[in-house]
Amino acid sequence: MLSSARRRLAALAATAALASAATVPAAHADAPAPAPNLATNPGFEIPTLPLADWGSVPGWHCAPGEGALTAAARTGTAALAITPAAGDSTGQCTQTLAVRPNTAYTYRAWVHGSYAFLGATGTGHDVAPAWTASTGDGWQRLSTGFTTGPATTSVQLYVHGWYGQGPIAVDDVSVTGDRPAPAPATWNVPTDDKVVFLTVDDGWTRTPEAAQLIADRALPVTVFPLPMPEGFEPDYFRRVTAAPGSSIQDHGVSHRDLTTLSPAEQQAEICDARDAVTARYGTVPTVFRPPYFAFDDDTLRAAANCGMAYVLTATADFTSGAANVYHGGPLQPGDVIIMHFTDTLADDLRRALDAAGQAGLRPAALGDHLR
Numbered sequence: 001m002l003s004s005a006r007r008r009l010a011a012l013a014a015t016a017a018l019a020s021a022a023t024v025p026a027a028h029a030d031a032p033a034p035a036p037n038l039a040t041n042p043g044f045e046i047p048t049l050p051l052a053d054w055g056s057v058p059g060w061h062c063a064p065g066e067g068a069l070t071a072a073a074r075t076g077t078a079a080l081a082i083t084p085a086a087g088d089s090t091g092q093c094t095q096t097l098a099v100r101p102n103t104a105y106t107y108r109a110w111v112h113g114s115y116a117f118l119g120a121t122g123t124g125h126d127v128a129p130a131w132t133a134s135t136g137d138g139w140q141r142l143s144t145g146f147t148t149g150p151a152t153t154s155v156q157l158y159v160h161g162w163y164g165q166g167p168i169a170v171d172d173v174s175v176t177g178d179r180p181a182p183a184p185a186t187w188n189v190p191t192d193d194k195v196v197f198l199t200v201d202d203g204w205t206r207t208p209e210a211a212q213l214i215a216d217r218a219l220p221v222t223v224f225p226l227p228m229p230e231g232f233e234p235d236y237f238r239r240v241t242a243a244p245g246s247s248i249q250d251h252g253v254s255h256r257d258l259t260t261l262s263p264a265e266q267q268a269e270i271c272d273a274r275d276a277v278t279a280r281y282g283t284v285p286t287v288f289r290p291p292y293f294a295f296d297d298d299t300l301r302a303a304a305n306c307g308m309a310y311v312l313t314a315t316a317d318f319t320s321g322a323a324n325v326y327h328g329g330p331l332q333p334g335d336v337i338i339m340h341f342t343d344t345l346a347d348d349l350r351r352a353l354d355a356a357g358q359a360g361l362r363p364a365a366l367g368d369h370l371r
Contacts, residue, residue, distance in 0.1 A: 035176040038105075038305055039157070040095050040271050041264060042173040044069055044078045049254055058268040061275060062093040072169055074110050074139045079171035084161050090117070092160035093170075096275065098180050098307035099148050099155055105177030108143040109159060111135060113168035118142040121156045124149015139171070154307055182300035183288070185311040186370075187326070189334040195364035196335045196356045197222065198349070199314065201251060201289065203229035203341045206236045210345035219349070220245030220365040224289045225341070227253055227276035234280050245365025250274050250285040250308065257294045258302075267302035274306050287312050287370065310370060314338035318352040331359040334369075 041059030048058060048069065056068050057080060066089065070081035084091035099105060101124075109118055112135050119129030123146040130142040148155065157175065161168045189197060203225035214221060220243055230237055230248075241248055252258065252269040253276075261269070274285050288308040290299060295311055303311050314336040317324045321344060325331060337356075339348045356363065 036179055037173075038097055038099075038175040038177065038179050039173045040097070040267050040305070042175075043076050043264075044073070044080050044171065045076050046265055046268050057093070059271060060093050060095050063089065063091065066091040067093045070169060072112075074112070074169075074171040076171075079112075079169045080159075081167055081169050082159065082161050083167040084163065084165065087164045090160040090162055091168075092158050094156050094158045096154055096156050096271070096307075097175060098153060098305055100178050100180060101148050101150050101152050103178045104145065104147045105155075105175060106143065106145045107157060107173075107175050108141060109173040110139045110141050110171050111159075111168055112139045112171075113161070113166065115162035115165045116140075116142065116159070116168045116170070117162070118159050119144055119157075120146050121158065122152070123147070123155050124152040179301070180304040182297070183303040183308045183311050185295065185300060185313070187313040188315045188332075188336050189366070189369045191334045191369050193364065193369070194333050194361050195369065196331055196333075196337055196352075196359075196361045197366045197369070198337055198339070198352060198363050199224065199289070199312075199366070200240075200339045200341055200345065202226055202255070203237065205342050205345075206233055207341075207343055207345060210341070210349065211236065211239050213346045213349055214240050214243065217353075218243040219353075219363055221363075222247050222249055222287070222366045223341075224249050224251035226251055226255055227273055229341075230276065230280065238281070245368060247287075247367055248277050248281055248283065248285065249287040249289065250277065250306075251289050252291055255291045257292055258290055258299050259294045259296045263298040263302060266298055267305055270299075270302055270308065271306040274308075286310070287366070289313070312336065312370070316352075316355075318348045318355070320344050320348065321351075323351060323355065331355055331361055333361060335361075336366075 046058040066085050069078045073079040082091040114134045117129045117131040120127050127146040130144040159170050199222045201224045250273045253273050258266045278284050286309040288303045288311050293313040315326050316337045319340045337352050
C-alpha cells in the first residue's frame with residue numbers, strides 16, 4: 001500500500017498550504033459557535049470494518065461479548081448495546097480522550113434501560129458518576145462533569161450497566177470543553193545536529209534480515225505499523241524497536257486516505273490505532289503518520305483529540321530501492337526517511353545509512369529531537 005512520489009509531493013505541498021492558510025471569519029460573528037463534541041464515534045454511526053483489530057464498536061472498547069451496535073437507536077441508525085455477560089460484570093465500555101490540564105469538561109449521554117452509569121477516570125480529581133435506576137420506557141440523558149488536574153492530558157470515559165442486571169443502550173454521547181490545539185504537521189525535524197531519522201511503515205512483510213540488521217547496528221527506528229499486521233506478529237515489532245530511542249507510533253487502522261473520511265471517522269482511525277499499540281506494548285503513541293501523507297485540518301484536530309503531539313510525513317523515501325529526497329540534493333540534518341516493511345527493507349536500510357553517511361549524518365532517536 002505504497003503511494004507514488006508524485007502523490008506524496010502533492011500531499012507535502014498541501015502541508016505548506018495548510019500552514020499558511022488564513023483564518024476565515026465566521027459568517028455570523030454574533031452567534032456563538034456550538035461547542036465541539038470531543039468524543040470519538042459519539043453517535044455510534046461509524047460502520048465496523050472487517051478488521052479484527054478495529055473492535056466491535058469503533059472508538060469504544062468493551063469486554064468481549066458485552067458491547068455491540070444495535071439498531072434500537074435514539075437518533076440515527078445505531079446505538080451501543082451493553083449486556084453484562086456474568087453476575088460479576090457491569091459490561092463496562094470505555095474510550096480514552098486527550099484533554100487540557102486544569103480544564104472543565106461536561107460528559108453526557110442518553111441511556112435506555114435499568115442501572116446505567118456514566119463517568120470518567122484519570123481526571124486528576126474524584127468524579128462521581130451519573131446514574132439512573134431506570135429510564136422507564138424511554139430514553140434519559142445522564143450528565144456529569146469533571147475538571148482535570150494540573151498534569152492531566154488524557155482521561156478515560158466509561159459507561160456501564162450493573163451486576164446481574166439486563167442490557168442497557170447508549171446513544172448520542174457528548175464531551176464538551178476546551179479541546180487540545182490541532183496537532184502540528186511537519187515533514188522534518190528542524191535541528192542543527194547532524195542527524196537523520198529512520199522510519200518504517202505498515203508491517204505486512206516482516207523479514208528476519210531487517211530485524212537482524214537493526215539489532216546488529218543498534219539502529220534507533222520509529223515504526224508505524226498497522227494494527228492488523230502488528231497483531232499477526234507483535235514480538236517482531238518489539239525486536240525491531242529494542243534499540244534505545246526506538247518507538248512504535250500510530251498509522252491509523254485501515255490505511256485509508258483520511259481526507260476522504262468524515263472528522264468522526266478520522267478520529268476513530270487514529271484513536272483506535274493508538275489503543276492497539278497501547279494494549280500490546282504498554283506505550284502510548286504521540287506521533288501520527290497519515291497514510292499516503294494525506295491529511296487536512298480535520299486530521300490535525302482528530303490527531304490532537306487522540307493525544308498526538310505531531311502529524312509526521314517525511315522528506316525522503318528509500319522504499320523498495322528508491323532514493324527520493326523530496327527537497328532535492330543530498331540528505332540534510334533533520335531529514336525524516338520513510339521506508340516500509342517489505343522484503344527489501346534490509347537493503348533499503350543499508351542504502352539509507354550510506355546516503356546519510358555520505359552527507360555526514362547519523363541516525364538518531366526521533367523522540368529525542370521531536371519535542
